[in-house]
Amino acid sequence: MAREPLFRGSGVALVTPFDDGGVNAEALGALVRFHLEEGTDALVVNGSTGEAATMSPAEQRTAVEVVVRENAGQVPVIVGCGGSDTAAVEELARAAGAAGADALLLSAPPYNKPPQRGIMAHFRAAMSAGELPAVLYNVPGRTAVGIDPDTVAELAEDDRVIGVKEACGDLSQIATLAFLVKDRIALWSGNDDQVLPILSLGGQGVISVLGNVAPADTSRMVHAYLDGDTATATDLQLRYIPLIRELFAVSNPIPVKTLVGWLGFDVGPVRLPLVPLTDGERERLLSAARDAGLEPRG
Numbered sequence: 001m002a003r004e005p006l007f008r009g010s011g012v013a014l015v016t017p018f019d020d021g022g023v024n025a026e027a028l029g030a031l032v033r034f035h036l037e038e039g040t041d042a043l044v045v046n047g048s049t050g051e052a053a054t055m056s057p058a059e060q061r062t063a064v065e066v067v068v069r070e071n072a073g074q075v076p077v078i079v080g081c082g083g084s085d086t087a088a089v090e091e092l093a094r095a096a097g098a099a100g101a102d103a104l105l106l107s108a109p110p111y112n113k114p115p116q117r118g119i120m121a122h123f124r125a126a127m128s129a130g131e132l133p134a135v136l137y138n139v140p141g142r143t144a145v146g147i148d149p150d151t152v153a154e155l156a157e158d159d160r161v162i163g164v165k166e167a168c169g170d171l172s173q174i175a176t177l178a179f180l181v182k183d184r185i186a187l188w189s190g191n192d193d194q195v196l197p198i199l200s201l202g203g204q205g206v207i208s209v210l211g212n213v214a215p216a217d218t219s220r221m222v223h224a225y226l227d228g229d230t231a232t233a234t235d236l237q238l239r240y241i242p243l244i245r246e247l248f249a250v251s252n253p254i255p256v257k258t259l260v261g262w263l264g265f266d267v268g269p270v271r272l273p274l275v276p277l278t279d280g281e282r283e284r285l286l287s288a289a290r291d292a293g294l295e296p297r298g
Helices: 025-038 057-071 086-099 116-130 149-155 171-181 192-200 215-226 230-239 241-247 254-263 279-291
Strands: 009-013 042-045 077-080 103-107 134-138 161-166 186-189 205-208
Touching: 009 215, 025 057, 025 215, 042 057, 057 077, 057 086, 077 086, 086 103, 086 116, 103 116, 116 134, 116 149, 134 149, 149 171, 161 171, 171 186, 171 192, 186 192, 192 205, 192 215, 192 230, 192 241, 205 215, 215 230, 230 241, 241 254, 241 279, 254 279
Parallel strands: 009 042, 009 205, 042 077, 077 103, 103 134, 134 161, 161 186, 186 205
Antiparallel strands: none
């Protein structure tokens, strides 16, 4: 039976503002309000774009609480719960559930390189701990192990698995996945340069880095496609390709956090081991942003 997607459109993978005290709650709240005003369709907190790997469990809990409070039920809140230790991920999932999140975003455990049955056991443990549904996140470039289409199809038999964010980059593999799961669970692009190809395979949108800086157009691109206006959707996808390229020219989220700060939000610097852009990298990024029509907020 087809399941109604948690959201259609653009879910933004939020950057996390930091200050000397940890998570800058005021700045994070301002980001949430900005995205709600701009039409973002879902909020994703504590993902790789949010630098969750450098955040303590207490900081991750604070970030979720701020986003849930500011959002006040307007759009779904999805919480990244990643890590190599299943027990630690279970604790993150419990905190997300207690804070009032709508779903978990679960990536394969990095570094351990578990077999597929280990990945499945990890996901089931996290869902049980958080008492929340889950979006699976296939990003082998970060985790060093992928989630096979057959694995997703098996997990899709569990009603708690509601979708998959695909960032493997292999459209042939994603097509196989789309065939196996059909409309049983939602499919979202995890790559901003592959939104339309994945929509053409039955996808429901994107969990986006670009959405941090171009939230209205990222959502509009998806909804235009889903509404049958492929010309507008194609124009928006292609218009942002040069900026998307610069957003990933250096490890994410270094460029996008730089650009969010340039727009006028007090997000602070990235945390080590990430480092600021060089002057040349920053200039190329800002040039692409201006060419895409972005300007600092007044």
